[in-house]
Amino acid sequence: MRKCYFDHVATNPLLPEVFDAMVPFFKEDFGNPLSVYELGIKARDVIENARISVAALINAKPSSIVFTSSGAEANNFALKGIALAKQNQGKHLIVSRVEHHSILNTARSLEKMGFVVTWLPVDKYGLVDPEVVKKAIVKETILISITHASSEIGTLEPIKEIVKIAKEKKVPLHADGVATTGNIPIDVKELGVDLYSMAAHQFYGPKGAGALYVKEGIRIVPLIYGGIQEGGRRAGTENVPAIVGMGKAAEITSRDLNSRISHCKLLRDKIIDGVSKIPNVYLTGHPENRLPHHASFVVEFIEGEAMLLMLAMKGIYAASGSACSSKALKSSPILLSMGIQSALAQGSVVFSVGIDNTLEDVEYFLNEFPQIVNRLREMSPFAKGWKTGAEGDKCYTGG
Helix, strand or coil: CCCEECECCCCCCCCHHHHHHHHHHCCCCCCCCCCCCHHHHHHHHHHHHHHHHHHHHCCCCHHHEEEECCHHHHHHHHHHHHHHHHCCCCCEEEEECCCCHHHHHHHHHHHHCCCEEEEECCCCCCCCCHHHHHHHCCCCEEEEEEECECCCCCEECCHHHHHHHHHHCCCCEEEECCCCECCECCCHHHHCCCEEEEEHHHHCCCCCCEEEEECCCCCCCCCCCCCCHHHHCCCCCCCHHHHHHHHHHHHHHHHHHHHHHHHHHHHHHHHHHHHCCCCCEEECCCCCCECCCEEEEEECCCCHHHHHHHHHHCCEECECCCHHHHCCCCCCHHHHHCCCCHHHHCCEEEEECCCCCCHHHHHHHHHHHHHHHHHHHHHCCCCCCCHHHHHHHHHHCCC
16 A cells, blocks of 8 residues: 655654764764763764754854754743743733644743733634734733744744834744744744744654754743753753754755755645545635645545544545544634634644655545545535535635
8 A cells, every 4th residue: 555644744754864963972972062071072062063054044143043852842932931031021922823732832821820912813814914913012012922834724924024013012023933944945034033943853853853043132031940051041961863863954954945845835736736626625724825835624524533544544644633633522723713613624634745755645645535535425424414504614715
């Protein structure tokens, strides 16, 4: 049976060159970077080389890169670190409703600590309106956090426009770049962001490695206290192999990004064109302004989990924003925030391609998926009577 991995927003395979670069630091080059002898000096040097490579990927100064264990930690660090550093100036944060759970749940935890969060609405494409951001800013606002792109709907947010507003009001802006770093060109200087989160496994590096860009001059309180690692901004003995892997993956990504984008766009567009021909299936997110490797849909009459299970039986691996991804029987809050009805949001499915996918993979998928949809609809007790009520949802998804 053919195997087609269409879940690159979840994670990516480790590149062989990245693995090879990491191996020595599990074995003979095992030193602690704080040690003053040869093994420690070598470990410290490779960490700084990785920092240079990661910084180059987003056009940042190496000193502005703080290595973390993941994109989720980077997001937590950004929100809590700034909130605690600036709490004497105010306790108001602005966060969009299409953020990753590591942002949403961190913001909710800050609410319990006495901070106030304004939750920004989005339009039918999942876009944040810069003018809405402007109206939400008050004297006590100390941070704005807007994702650069949602891994669930793929929409690219107008970060540059929002940054202009934030700068006028002298409010720092954090962007979650986990879904974008390694998938589109990133220039933090051009974007103007103050903080930017990344995760290595999103661009063919190892899991357990992430980073937060902190613009020079931004004061941030550490999440983890202890030693002097990462310039005193994150304590704990560094995960040298993972950091080396992230640096190598960033180096390769800088070299290959344009070809990756061209390859993925071709496959993505074929998927969108093919799936959109299935009756009562609607694209979610913006039809053009989206991640180059990302295609997401809602399918009437059936649930996302059922589609994923039947796709997996055919060797096709994808994702959903509904019940199965949250491990609870509920609709995606991101889709609901876009105005999609709960019943339709249950039929969420996300396909994300990568450098390992081929046109033959897409053709195989486009042959199998319509049959799966038809079979599940034949089994669905909701197939009759839903159609009329769901027709109006086309406007929410750009259909």
